[in-house]
Amino acid sequence: MTATQTEAPVRAEPWPALWALCVGFFMILVDTTIVSVATPAIIEDLQAGVNEVVWVTSAYLLAYAVPVLITGRLGDRYGPKNLYLVGLVVFTLASLACGLTTTIEGLIAARVAQGIGASMMTPQTMAVITRIFPAERRGSAMALWGAVAGAATLVGPIAGGVLVDSLGWEWIFFVNIPVGVVAFVLAWRLVPRLETNDHRFDWLGVALSGAGMFLLVFGIQEGEQYDWSTITGPITVWRMIVAGLLVLAAFVWWQARNRSEPLVPLGLFADRNFSVSNLAITTVSFAFTAMGFPLMLWAQLVRGYSPTEAGLLLAPMAIVSILAAPVAGRLTDRAHPRVLTLAGFAVLAVSFVLLSLVLAPDTPLWLLVLAFGLVGLGSSFLWGPLATTANRNLPPQRAGAGSGVYNATRQVGAVLGSAAIAVLIDARLAANGLQFSPSEAGAGGGSLPDQVAGPFTDAMAQSLLLLPAVLVLGLVASLFFERPRHLGEAARR
Incomplete structure (x- = not known):
């Protein structure tokens, strides 16, 4: 494997490059969750079933997860900046196709194209961070990356609700076009070109x-x-x-x-922290992807909230996550990852159990705000710290492969979360005596009748218990983190 210099050395101050990459990264992550709040509107407008609309997300996640293993290598070979820009163009054009489609099948196909574009972009963000930031500063850099990931996952439904209410569900995709153009210009100007390495595929x-x-x-x-x-x-x-x-x-x-x-160098998993981080992020991604479907359906079909009001339910998560992320970033460079992630998993699991217990047609708003705030607090100590810990010990020449594997496992968790929650919702609805058809039950903005609202809420609450059950696996995995090398070296000095 040989390395060739493709352009001038990396600039001394890497933060502008990271901010430029985060614009596009935020956009593609928002699209992972934004569909959940638009689900009832898409069901009604395209005359689709719940399971078909779940495929709108699952197809995107599958097309995102599978190529991401190799797009990290493509970034190593042709330059992470080049792959990021090409993926951004593909994603933006696919967003236009999503908004213009008039059938559920067409929407699913366009989402596949979106996923492919996203798979080209995501590994490049982590690879660039690993290569332009020294090890002792990667925690702060990854904290920003993690804050973007967490905030996008949480903010997506809020932005989606506003767009669905004011302009129609198509605009959750059309809005990507101006954002994509801005992201392209920023990345073109601010992201440096890095050394490339030859790869076989x-x-x-x-x-x-x-x-x-x-x-x-x-x-x-x-x-x-x-x-x-x-x-x-x-x-x-x-x-x-x-x-x-x-x-x-x-x-x-x-x-x-x-x-x-x-495609997956198994030697990467010789680093215990890399292995543990991959397992842990799979459970986090599973939980956050699965969370949206039952909560957004409950908010709109039981409480009668508009898409905007349903999305705003998640505002406490976004606010707490954004406020706590800088603290988590500073601690990530100084504290043992086991401490941070155990706390994050414990808070996150408890918050989902609380949501399941309090969910009712007449749940007080303050209880929901408390539970969602805890979700945001727990997530802020997981997204950034896990990404930092996974890649901190990897050498620069393996940054692309490591980033690709980490993002692939994250997306695998999201795919499985999307699929599993669809199955569980169907099963719990049937167990509660409901043959449910949202298009016949007020998907356009009305609420379910009282005799149906109770059993429907029970089904959604029961479905949510899957999330803490899966997060327990991540919590157990976090027990096996070892002290990162940079902390050991600092202690010896």
Whole structure:
């Protein structure tokens, strides 16, 4: 592997470059969650079912997760700035297509294109941070990156609600066009060109990981629709899920056997903190992606909130997350990651349990504000610290691969969260005696009748309990963090 200098040395002050990258990064992360608040409007306008609209998010996340393993390498080879700009163009044009479509199938296809663009952009942000910031300053830089990730996940529904109410659901996609143009100009002017490295590309690995993820997610998400039985001919839900697991096992086997340059260098996982961070961020991403569907449906269909009002329910999360992120960033450079992440997971899990317990047709607003504020506090001690800890010990020449793997696992968590919550919502609605059709039950802004609102709320509250159950896995993983090298070196000095 050889390195070639492609342009002048990196500027001494890297913060302008990071801010420029965060504009585009914020935009693509908002699109991960913004659809949840528009779900009832899309259902009504495109005459779609809940499961079809969930695919609007799942298709985006799948198209985001699978290529991100290789787009990190492409950034290493052709330059992270170049890949970021190309991905930004693809994402912005796909956003235009999303807004112009008139069918649910067309929207899903355009979301796939959006996901591919996002997969080209995301690894470059982390790779640039790893390469232009010294190890002792990466905590502060990653705190900004984590704050952007957390705020986007939380702010997306708020912005989506305002746009759906004032202009229509199409504008949750149209708004990306001017933002994309601004992000392109800023990145073109402020992001430096970095050294490139030659890479071979593991196309078999791409095919195996993509096929395995699709089979697994399709089986999980569509299982309830087919009564966990036959899909067509000899193809059953369980055979599809098992096939997905077997293909993913074959992918891992191939990565171990590939002696040239595997898609996922398993040697990265020799760094314990990298391994633990990947498992932990999968659970966080699972929880935040799954959270939006039951809460936004409950707020609009039980409380009768407009999309804007439903989105504003999440404002306490955004405010607390933004306020706490700088504190988390400073602590990340000084404190053991185990301390920060254990606190973050504990607060986040408790907040979701609280939400599930208090959710009712007449829940006082202050209780919801308290619970969502706790969600924001917990998340601020997870997004940035986990990203920093994952990549802090990696050498610069592996920044692209490490960033790609980390973002892929984050997106895998989001894909599984989207699929699992759809299944659980369907199952809990059926268990509570509801054959639910939002388009027939006031999806356009009305609320459910009283005799339905109670059982529907129970179903959403029960679905939310999946989130703390998954977060417990992240909490247990955080127990295995070890002291980062820079803290050990500082102690010796």
